[in-house]
Amino acid sequence: MIxxxxxxxxVERVDARLFPLCDYENFEPYQGVYRLGDSGYVTEEQYMAAFDGEPYWAETAYMVEGNGVEASRIAEILNTEDLAGLSEFLDEMFDTDNADYVFYTEATEEGTV
Structure with missing residues (x-):
């Protein structure tokens, strides 16, 4: 049971890995990046590497929690609907514009965000 x-x-472990890497520029043009709220952005590679050794549900749970959903709700969804349910929940957040704090995007032509 989660x-x-x-x-x-x-979340605390992943934050500790990612926050020191945050930036707003110095990315490759059109490079995939993840926004981490007001802390800045990290490359797609940095983001994915931060989940090495974490549970299978960590990446999705991190994004859901980063967009304001309480950890108890995330655990409830994982325990009743597993990762598929949490992924559906995250999709609904994006569909209703409720995932604007932690998300994937691309750097500009100038390598900024």
Missing amino acids: TAKDVMDM
Whole structure:
């Protein structure tokens, strides 16, 4: 059973790996980047590497939590609907414009975001 503490512990570990890497420029033109709220952006490669050694649900849970959903709700979805349910929940967040804090995008032609 996944708990809210499990979710928050994962978020803290991933934040510690990603936040020191955040930037707003110096990306390759059109490079895939992830926004991490007001902290800045990291490359797609940096983002994916931050989840090495984390549970299979971590990447999706991180994005859901980063967009304001409480860890207890994330744990509830994972425990009742597994990753498929959480992925559907995240898709709905994007469809309703409720995922504007942590998300994937691309750098500009100048390598900025």
